[in-house]
Amino acid sequence: MKLEQVARKAKVSTATVSRVLNDASLVKSTTRARVMKAIEELKYHPNLHARHLAGGKSKTIGVIVSNLENPFFFDIYKTIEADAHANGYEVVMANTDYRSEQLVTSVRLMIGRRVTGLAAIVSEMAPELIEELNDSHTPVVFYDVGTPRQNITNIRVDYRRGIEKVVDYLHSLGHRRIGFVGHHAILGPINERLKAVLDAVARVPSLEVRTAADADTLEGGRLAARALLSSGFEPTAIICVNDITAVGALRELRERGLSVPQDVSVTGFDNVKLSEFCYPALTTVHIPRERVGHIICGYLIPKPGVPEPTSEIVIDPELVLRDSTGPAPNPLSETSN
């Protein structure tokens, strides 16, 4: 089913059919009606590939995320999608599972599709990409809670600052032995996240820290927490890299008969919806995901009146206190228990 057949059936040229499909105005209404009827009857659906090829422009923005399963990424994605649709853009999504190899594949796919703009909400990185991206002339926005990237617009959260807030808060509650539950993706050589934790702890004398990591999933958080708790370290507080792993940690604690926050305090990060619904509700750090999404679209979808935003934005995340944290247990009463 092609444009030509519609044209034939409506007894007009392909050019006219094309006009009806796009700039409907410049066609006499009786002709247009005839064409539309033909389209209808033939159940014609224009071939988008052909359209893009001929038209040159695609009105498509690409979104690549590390782990769509984590609501954190999903929330940003959703905002981008909404903004895009509101402006007549399509969105194509790709998930990398934190694999930089998959990131490369996905980026190439996006370039191949000639997307109007690309949003990369990922923690992983591949060195060859920034150059490739650069001379693909694709506008790109990187979002990460890690290191700033060169030559490309990027938005980041001051993870370091967020973690400091958590550490200070726990310290003020009397905690001294702190565990950190990460996920595999932060284990790389440039584990900015892990480093932030270590540094934040190092600032405060008398604080000890031990870390463990597993997948960025509920189960991963549970396993990492298990490792931490089996090590003999006996943390009185566990800082988790995000809310999902924190919920995993909560379960491990529960199954060990440890109560939160009486025996152990737990913190998450991101403030996804689930952090309010789990039990106990998580003390966490809020990252304004909708704002991030809007900012990204601001870069990628140039609006008439609105001026270009600046080229690096850093967000200072806020601590959200809930029920999963409390005073460190008293060592004496614990022994006498």
Added chain:
Amino acid sequence: MKLEQVARKAKVSTATVSRVLNDASLVKSTTRARVMKAIEELKYHPNLHARHLAGGKSKTIGVIVSNLENPFFFDIYKTIEADAHANGYEVVMANTDYRSEQLVTSVRLMIGRRVTGLAAIVSEMAPELIEELNDSHTPVVFYDVGTPRQNITNIRVDYRRGIEKVVDYLHSLGHRRIGFVGHHAILGPINERLKAVLDAVARVPSLEVRTAADADTLEGGRLAARALLSSGFEPTAIICVNDITAVGALRELRERGLSVPQDVSVTGFDNVKLSEFCYPALTTVHIPRERVGHIICGYLIPKPGVPEPTSEIVIDPELVLRDSTGPAPNPLSETSN
């Protein structure tokens, strides 16, 4: 950056470059090396739209889901994606938010992209679609826990049977007043889900049921549960349409000072990972999402040796007992409390 420029730089024809990109074999290795070098230096990325147009085939499968935010859909999506990639297919995803209008838009988009196959994991429907889909010649698989569809391959879960198992189980525990938490998407005229619940309850004399519905989210479940609990009905058990809304209900119960399962029993549906991690862990009904995903791909990605599966598959879901259900509270002891 186009193929032609690569060709020029490598001093070969565009045909040769194309060959190098695809069927690398039929090119003399020295030529190939020269071409690859050019591609490398020019950072050439083939235009996929042009490729698809010229090639005719796209090796892309489309997936449309109602609510990616719900891990149930995501799990199926993920399986499909894995299978697709394993077979050299791309995947393009679309989310409908249960809006049938969006379903129509998405289906058209997929047809426009000339996807090899389309998987629709959705609860909503639009009448015009089945015809449109039919003569688009796109292989389609519908998945739903609702009514079977005509003329199109479809997989469904016997939701009815699953609910019966839940109802019978609760009845055996002594529950008589049952609440049902649904979501807006099942409110339509053909609310197969809701009907299943009503029928299942009607089979058993002495059972009363009251229903409420809100969004298919944690918050939605909470609000629906709130409506139920504020109605004066005082259910001793709440059946939720799925695990996510059940977790929402758990929170509402908790905040009302009601304990689960001592005061009220709660059940979910789907058996997503979260159902084990919430507190208390949910009694739910397992739907084999990976199996569903594999079956879908079985239809959509024709494999050499494997025979075509049959055209309708019904899955009988299994009850999973955990901690959110227990004996109905004794009315007397409750009063004396």
Added chain:
DNA sequence: TTGAAAGCGGTACCAG
């Protein structure tokens, strides 16, 4: 083994 050229299904410019 490689090149020339005819499409693939549209869009858009130029005439009429």
Added chain:
DNA sequence: CTGGTACCGCTTTCAA
């Protein structure tokens, strides 16, 4: 207001 037609960038015979 409508038709003719030259591309868009790549694949794929057909010949050489």
